Amino acid sequence: MTPTLTGFANSPDRGRGRGRDMRVRWALEEVGQPYDVRLLTFAEMKEPPHLALHPFGQIPTYEEPGLQLFESGAIILHIAETHKGLFPAEPGARMRAINWMFAALNTVEPPILERETAMLLERDESWTVKRQPGLDARICKRLDALVAYLGDREWLEGMFTAGDLMMASVLFRLGSSSLLQRYPSLSAYVARAEARPAYRRAFAAQLAVFEAGNRA
Ligand code: GTB
Secondary structure (H helix, E strand, C coil), X not given: CCCEEEEECCCCCCCCCCCCHHHHHHHHHXXXXXXXXXXXXXXXXXXXXXXXXXXXXXXXXXXECCEEEECHHHHHHHHHHHCCXXXXXXXXXXXXXXXXXXXXXXXXHHHHHHHHHHHHHCCXXXXXXXXXXXXXXXXXXXXXXXXXXXXXXXXXXXXXXXXXXXXXXXXXXXXXXXXXXXXXXXHHHHHHHHCCHHHHHXXXXXXXXXXXXXXX
């Protein structure tokens, strides 16, 4: 049966694919699983029907018969475990892919998120300009290490895995900043991820939601 995701009815990123529903759409496209999307306003996200699915009143959520999930990491882990295409067959390699999913979410994403929050929500605070170099340095520390590991590999563990999907999704968040441009091999890694047909289908689908909302 077709699973259902939730996403923003009015994405604040204007269709740039920065919401965490995008990575779930991408995972489903990678494994060829059709899906439905239920769009929610910010108000609906905080109302009881959605809070029953997501205790923190956020997107994305995932529903299939007998299972309801929130947290993009858990959702993608489930998709990768129940379909072919996002995990290697060999148990050690599969575990290393999971290792990279956690590294993306727990080690690389936090400093990126901190910088994004400062730019979006604390832009006018007196300390923001002073804080910026420190925020950038914390991100670069992670990117330096990632570049060193990646070397001339195409993907983190031989084939493209859910670990790459998550790492690239996290790096996309650097978007317009110049930080990623300092790292040619990481920029190329991100470009390879963005060029995947499944990514492009997922991106087009979320952009269509924004465009439809704008026409209405
Ligand atoms: N850890 C959770 C996961 O990985 O699923 C985090 C989920 C999350 O942060 N969801 C955000 C949300 O629902 C949307 S993606 N926020 C609403 C709320 O908390 O009330 C984060 C996001 C938000 C906004 C933009 N933007 O403006 O561009 C981009 C991404």
